Each structure stands twice: as C-alpha cells, then as structure tokens.
Amino acid sequence: GQQxxxxxxxxxxxEGEDVSMNCTSSSIFNTWLxxxxxxxxxxxxxxxxxxxxxxxxxxxxxxxxxxTRKDSFLNISASIPSDVGIYFCAGLLYNAxxxxxxxxxxRLMVKP
Amino acid sequence: xxxxxQTPRHKVTEMGQEVTMRCQPILGHNTVFWxxxxxxxxxxxxxxxxxxxxxxxxxxxxxxxxxxxxxxxxATLKIQPSEPRDSAVYFCASGSEAGASNxxxxxxxxxxxxxx
Numbered sequence: 001g002q003q004x005x006x007x008x009x010x011x012x013x014x015e016g017e018d019v020s021m022n023c024t025s026s027s028i029f030n031t032w033l034x035x036x037x038x039x040x041x042x043x044x045x046x047x048x049x050x051x052x053x054x055x056x057x058x059x060x061x062x063x064x065x066x067x068t069r070k071d072s073f074l075n076i077s078a079s080i081p082s083d084v085g086i087y088f089c090a091g092l093l094y095n096a097x098x099x100x101x102x103x104x105x106x107r108l109m110v111k112p
Numbered sequence: 113x114x115x116x117x118q119t120p121r122h123k124v125t126e127m128g129q130e131v132t133m134r135c136q137p138i139l140g141h142n143t144v145f146w147x148x149x150x151x152x153x154x155x156x157x158x159x160x161x162x163x164x165x166x167x168x169x170x171x172x173x174x175x176x177x178x179x180x181x182x183x184x185x186x187a188t189l190k191i192q193p194s195e196p197r198d199s200a201v202y203f204c205a206s207g208s209e210a211g212a213s214n215x216x217x218x219x220x221x222x223x224x225x226x227x228x
Contacts (some may be wrong), residue, residue, distance in 0.1 A: 033216050042116075042203050042219035043155075088155070097162060098143040098209040100217060102155045 006089050006103030013079055014111050018110050021087060021106040022073040029091035032065050032072040033100065037086045046087075047074070114138045118204050118220035126228050130192040134222045136185055137206030144187045145217060146172075146179055147203040155203070161187065162209060194227045201225070 004023045013019060023032070030070050031050055034045035049065035049072060056063055062075045072091075076083055089103040113213045119137040125131060137144050146158040159179040160168040169179060176195070181187045191198055208215035 031216075033221075040221075040224075042205075042221045045216050045218060048216050053113050097167070098159075098161055098207045098215075098217065099145070099157070099168065 004089055004091055004101055004103035006106055008106060009104065010107040010109070012109045012111065015079060015081060017079055019076040019079055019083070019108060020073060021089075021108075022071060023089035023091070023103045024071040025091060025101075025102075026070065027091075028069040029093055029095060029101075030069070031092035032063070033076045033090040033092070034061075034063050034072070035090060036086045037088065037105075039085070043088055076108075079108075079110050081112050084108055084110050114218075116203075116206050116218055116220035118223055119190055120223055121221065122224045122226075125128060125194060125228065127195055128193045129226075129227075130190065131194045131198075131225060133189045133202050133204075135189075135204030135206075135226070137187065137189040137204070137219060139185075141206035141208050141215070141218075142184075143207045143217075145188070145205040145207075146189050147205065149201045149203060149222070153222045157201075158189070189198060194225075195206045197228045199225055199227050 003023050006023045019050045033048050034046045047063040052069045053067050054065040072074040086105045086107050088105050090100040119134045142163050144161040148156045158172040164181040178190045201224050203222045205217040205219045207217040
C-alpha cells in the first residue's frame with residue numbers, strides 16, 4: 001500500500017539534544033498523527049493534527065501540519081533516555097474513512 | 113484510560129496449527145483494524161471494519177487468514193493453517209468514525225506470534 005516517506009530512519013543522539021523528524025507524501029492528507037512505540041508495546045498516539053499549518057505541542061514534543069498538507073514534522077526538545085523508541089507518522093486521506101497510511105518509522109536512540 | 117485489549121500477548125505454536133487472536137476495541141469505537149508488524153515490512157494493514165462490517169481486507173492472505181467481528185466488543189483474526197512466515201506481531205487498533213468527525217486509532221499491545 002501507499003507509504004509515507006519518513007526520515008531519518010534512525011537517530012542516535014546525546015541526552016539533552018533536540019530531535020527533528022519528518023514525513024512527506026505526494027498525496028494530500030487531511031489529518032496527520034504521530035505515534036511512539038516502545039519495545040514490546042503497541043504504538044501510542046502522541047499528537048494529532050487536523051488543520052494545515054497547525055502547530056501543536058505536547059510537553060517537549062511539537063508537531064506541525066505542513067501548509068501544503070503533504071508533510072508534517074515532529075520535534076522533541078531536550079531529549080531524555082525515555083524518549084527511546086520508534087516514532088511513526090501517519091496520515092489520513094480525505095474520504096479514506098478512518099484508514100491510516102503509515103510512515104516507515106524513525107528509531108530514536110538516546111545516549112545518557 | 114480506555115484501552116484496546118488483545119489476547120494472547122504471546123503465542124508459540126507449530127506450523128499447521130490454527131491460531132486465533134482476539135481484540136476488544138475501546139467501548140464506543142466503531143472502527144477496528146488489524147495490522148501485522150515485521151522488521152522487514154513495518155506496519156501492514158490486514159483488515160478494516162466499520163460498524164462490524166469488513167470494508168477492506170485486501171492486505172490479508174485470503175487462503176489462510178480470516179477476520180471477523182462477532183459483536184461490537186470482539187474482533188478476531190484467525191490463521192489456518194499457520195506457517196513460519198506468519199511469525200510477526202499482530203496489532204489491533206480501534207477508532208471512531210462519524211461523518212466528518214474521526215477519532216484517531218488507538219492500538220493494543222499486540223500479539224507476538226511465533227510459528228515453529
């Protein structure tokens with residue numbers, strides 16, 4: 001099925017550094033979601049974006065819905081060891097009901 | 113917090129055996145999804161139900177996989193006969209879809225399946 005282009009695929013950073021990851025698509029989405037998956041668990045919803053240009057924060061996390069509706073980014077400020085995990089972007093196409101298109105994931109590793 | 117509940121969490125069985133995975137969606141959600149996650153393929157959508165009716169199961173191998181929703185509180189995914197290549201983590205997710213107002217999908221913790 002259709003995939004979102006998510007980058008980077010993996011990041012290995014020092015604790016305290018800021019992190020940025022993004023997703024792009026050739027299709028227009030009307031909703032962007034960001035999930036985090038910890039080892040052995042299911043993805044957990046972090047942030048949901050519903051309007052083009054929308055900028056939303058959740059603690060140290062900030063995500064934006066691109067103005068073209070074809071991209072989104074997620075920033076994590078002042079990373080900590082518990083930020084380790086896989087981050088997935090997901091988009092909802094217009095008229096696709098509740099069916100999501102997922103990015104390939106960004107694996108984040110944080111060095112204490 | 114309301115959660116999607118999946119059972120079993122882990123399953124190890126021999127090839128050829130029937131495997132049944134169960135999912136209890138969040139109360140009030142009317143959409144249910146089954147995904148398979150592997151290192152190579154990432155998250156793959158297998159089946160999508162809305163109001164218990166299957167809408168899309170194009171990602172599911174039809175010869176051995178079947179997905180059903182006997183009632184609004186239970187979704188099942190069956191594999192018969194199972195094969196080693198079916199080894200993966202299977203996730204169920206539920207959401208709410210009501211006209212122009214969609215609620216995002218929430219995931220269960222998955223069933224880790226190993227077929228020997």
